[in-house]
Structure formats: C-alpha cells, structure tokens
Amino acid sequence: MKNKNQDFEEKSQEIEEGTTSIVQVEDMTVDEIQLTEQLYYSAGLDPIVDAGIKDYDRKIEQENKLINKVFGTRGSDVRGYGEAVARRVSYAIYNLLNTQYGGRVGNMKSYIMSLEEERDHANRRYDDLMGRVIGILSDEYKDLRTDSQEFIEKLTKTLGDDLKDAKIDQKALAERLADIDGLRAQITTLSNEKEQLKEKHESQTAELKSEHKEEIRNLEMQIDSLNKEQVKLNDKHESQIAELKNQHKEEVRNLEAQIDSLNKEQIKLNDRHESQIDSLNKEQVKLNEKHESQIAELKSEHKEETGNLKSQIDALNKETVRLNEDHQAQVADLELKIEGLESEKNTITNALTELRKDYKELKTALLTLAETVPDEETGKKQSEDLYKFILKDSKVPSAVLKGVDQFIDFKKYLVMAVENGVKEVCTRIEKILTTARSE
Numbered sequence: 001m002k003n004k005n006q007d008f009e010e011k012s013q014e015i016e017e018g019t020t021s022i023v024q025v026e027d028m029t030v031d032e033i034q035l036t037e038q039l040y041y042s043a044g045l046d047p048i049v050d051a052g053i054k055d056y057d058r059k060i061e062q063e064n065k066l067i068n069k070v071f072g073t074r075g076s077d078v079r080g081y082g083e084a085v086a087r088r089v090s091y092a093i094y095n096l097l098n099t100q101y102g103g104r105v106g107n108m109k110s111y112i113m114s115l116e117e118e119r120d121h122a123n124r125r126y127d128d129l130m131g132r133v134i135g136i137l138s139d140e141y142k143d144l145r146t147d148s149q150e151f152i153e154k155l156t157k158t159l160g161d162d163l164k165d166a167k168i169d170q171k172a173l174a175e176r177l178a179d180i181d182g183l184r185a186q187i188t189t190l191s192n193e194k195e196q197l198k199e200k201h202e203s204q205t206a207e208l209k210s211e212h213k214e215e216i217r218n219l220e221m222q223i224d225s226l227n228k229e230q231v232k233l234n235d236k237h238e239s240q241i242a243e244l245k246n247q248h249k250e251e252v253r254n255l256e257a258q259i260d261s262l263n264k265e266q267i268k269l270n271d272r273h274e275s276q277i278d279s280l281n282k283e284q285v286k287l288n289e290k291h292e293s294q295i296a297e298l299k300s301e302h303k304e305e306t307g308n309l310k311s312q313i314d315a316l317n318k319e320t321v322r323l324n325e326d327h328q329a330q331v332a333d334l335e336l337k338i339e340g341l342e343s344e345k346n347t348i349t350n351a352l353t354e355l356r357k358d359y360k361e362l363k364t365a366l367l368t369l370a371e372t373v374p375d376e377e378t379g380k381k382q383s384e385d386l387y388k389f390i391l392k393d394s395k396v397p398s399a400v401l402k403g404v405d406q407f408i409d410f411k412k413y414l415v416m417a418v419e420n421g422v423k424e425v426c427t428r429i430e431k432i433l434t435t436a437r438s439e
Contacts, residue, residue: 045086
C-alpha cells in the first residue's frame with residue numbers, strides 16, 4: 001500500500017508539473033481532485049492508460065523517429081497525459097451519470113436517507129391532514145366516507161318534501177360536502193403519491209443496492225488483489241530481510257576480523273611508540289644539556305659584545321658631540337662668510353650698475369665721436385704736424401727737402417695717410433660698437 005501511495009503521489013506530482021496535459025488538475029477544486037483520484041483508482045484505469053501509451057508509442061515511432069533519436073522518448077510526459085485524460089474522462093462520466101440520476105450518484109447513503117425523509121414527510125402530512133379531518137367531522141367521518149352525491153341522494157329520498165320545509169342551509173351543506181370531496185380527493189392523491197414514492201423508493205433502493213453490491217464486489221476484488229500483492233511484498237520483504245541479515249552477519253564477521261587485526265597492529269604500534277618515546281626522551285635530555293651549554297656560551301659572548309658595543313657607543317657619542325661642535329663652528333664661520341659675501345655682492349652690484357651706466361655713456365660718446373669726426377680737417381692738421389715733425393726730426397737739410405718737394409708732394413701724401421687712418425679708426429670703432437650692441 002505504501003508503494004502504491006508513493007506511486008500515486010509521484011503520478012500526482014507529474015500531473016501537476018506536466019505541460020502536455022490537456023486540462024490542468026489545478027483548475028479543479030480540492031473535492032473534485034479527490035473525487036477524480038478515487039474514480040481513477042476505483043475503476044482500475046492503469047491498464048487502460050498503459051494500453052494507450054503503447055498505441056501512442058507505436059504512432060510516435062511511425063511519425064517522429066528523428067525526434068526520438070535526437071531528444072529521446074518522452075515517456076513521463078505521455079504517462080502524465082494519459083492519466084490526466086483518464087481522470088478527466090472518468091470525472092465527465094460521473095457528471096453525466098450524476099445529471100441523469102438527478103445528482104444522487106455521488107453519495108448513495110445520503111440519497112437513500114433523503115428518500116426515506118421524503119417518505120416520512122409525506123406520511124406525516126397525510127397523518128396530519130387525516131387528524132384534522134377527523135377532528136373536524138368527529139363521528140360523522142365514517143358516514144362521510146361514502147360519496148357526497150350519494151349522501152345527498154339518500155338525504156333527499158329520506159326527507160323528500162320535508163327537505164324544503166326543513167331549516168337546513170342547503171348552500172352551506174353543499175359547501176361543506178364540497179370541502180369533504182376536496183379533502184377526499186387530496187387524500188386519494190396523497191395515497192397515490194405515497195404509493196408512487198414507495199415504488200420509486202423501492203426501485204431506486206434496489207438499484208442502488210445492486211450498484212452498491214457491485215461496487216462492494218469490485219472493492220473486495222481490489223482488496224483481494226491488494227492483499228495478494230501485500231503477501232507477495234511481505235514474502236519479498238522477508239526474503240530481502242533474511243538476505244540483508246546474512247549480509248549483515250557476514251559484514252559483522254569481516255568487521256570483527258578487521259578489528260582484531262587492527263587491535264594487534266595497535267599493540268605493535270604502542271610498543272614501537274613506547275620505544276621511540278624512550279629514545280626521544282634520551283635525545284631530548286642530551287639536546288637540553290647541549291642547549292644549556294650553548295645558552296651559557298651565548299650569554300657570555302653576549303655580555304662581551306654588549307660591553308664592546310657600550311664602549312663603541314660612548315666613543316660614538318663623544319665623536320658626535322665633537323662633530324656637533326665643529327659643525328656649529330663651521331656653520332658660524334659660514335654664516336660670517338655669507339654675510340661678508342652678501343655685502344661684497346651688494347658692493348659689486350652697485351659697481352656693476354655704475355659700470356653699466358658709464359658703459360652706456362661711453363658707448364653714446366663713441367657713437368657720437370664716430371659720427372662727428374672731421375676727416376679732411378683732421379687729415380690736414382695732422383699732415384702739417386707730421387710734416388713739421390719730419391722736418392724737425394730728420395737731419396736732411398731743408399733745401400734738399402724743398403727740392404724733393406718739387407717732385408713729390410709730401411703734404412699731400414701725409415694728408416691722405418692721416419685721412420685713411422682716421423677712416424680706419426672710425427671703421428673699427430663702428431665694428432666694436434656693433435659687436436657690443438649684439439652682445
């Protein structure tokens with residue numbers, strides 16, 4: 001039963017998650033879903049679905065061979081589609097039967113009880129009506145059970161002409177008799193309806209009982225099949241349990257053997273471990289002694305190095321003090337030199353300013369001089385002075401010079417030489433000034 005319930009849950013999940021069903025189960029209410037599940041499993045529609053899937057597979061093999069090769073067979077979708085269609089068909093048949101039989105197929109017990117209630121209600125109405133009639137007519141009810149027309153005829157025959165003379169209100173009597181006829185007609189109708197309802201109730205009860213018996217037989221057959229399946233499952237389960245017990249015993253034996261071997265190995269490892277621990281303890285003692293001697297040696301070396309470093313630090317401190325003093329003295333000397341250089345710089349700057357001023361004035365004067373030098377006047381004046389100097393300085397008699405002067409004009413050549421010299425001087429001054437301008 002558990003396996004079948006699991007299959008049922010898986011099938012329900014496939015139906016809910018499937019995308020190939022024509023009608024989704026979610027469109028139904030919870031009561032309708034439970035009813036479709038009950039109809040599906042009570043009608044035993046699994047073989048019908050399997051047969052439909054086989055037919056569908058044959059059709060798929062003929063039409064979609066390429067799709068099956070590429071994507072594989074869609075067995076789960078087809079199964080869900082078939083189950084959904086079967087549930088829908090069973091539910092549609094149920095609705096048709098329910099409509100045909102007046103909506104009373106769903107619950108046979110409730111329908112039978114409703115029919116019994118209708119019968120009891122009709123009986124109560126009949127009894128109430130008859131009680132009212134008997135209460136109104138009292139003892140006359142037995143006489144009034146005959147036809148009212150017969151009663152009038154008897155009354156007219158008995159009284160004859162005295163009926164006219166009697167003080168009987170015939171109109172009221174006729175109305176009362178008409179009421180009695182109506183009551184009698186109602187009683188007859190109710191009796192007929194009672195018989196019809198009784199027959200209908202008995203036929204429907206017999207039909208429902210036969211359907212109920214048929215359903216009980218189907219359920220008993222399903223229960224028998226489920227019991228047989230349960231017996232098979234129990235036998236299979238017992239065989240599997242026995243097999244599992246044997247396997248468990250074999251595994252337990254293997255595990256016990258492994259545990260024994262592991263215990264022996266553990267004992268060997270413990271012995272080996274203890275021997276190794278002893279050797280390690282001895283080595284540790286030796287190492288500790290060696291380590292202590294090395295520590296003492298290192299401490300002595302450390303003390304010696306510490307003393308050396310302290311003496312070096314003292315010497316460095318003294319050297320640092322001396323260097324600081326020398327540095328301060330050098331800084332003071334440099335500051336004095338800087339002050340002297342600053343004053344010299346100021347003096348030189350002032351002198352340079354004056355020299356630039358003098359240079360500009362000299363430059364202006366030279367340019368003016370080069371532009372205003374009279375070449376001819378200077379040449380004549382200088383030539384006369386040179387001629388006098390030559391006459392004075394030379395030892396040649398003047399008579400000789402005058403004689404030579406007749407052939408060579410010394411003054412003319414001296415003027416020309418002076419003029420050329422003045423021009424050359426002016427040219428050089430201009431070049432020097434031009435170079436100074438460019439600089």
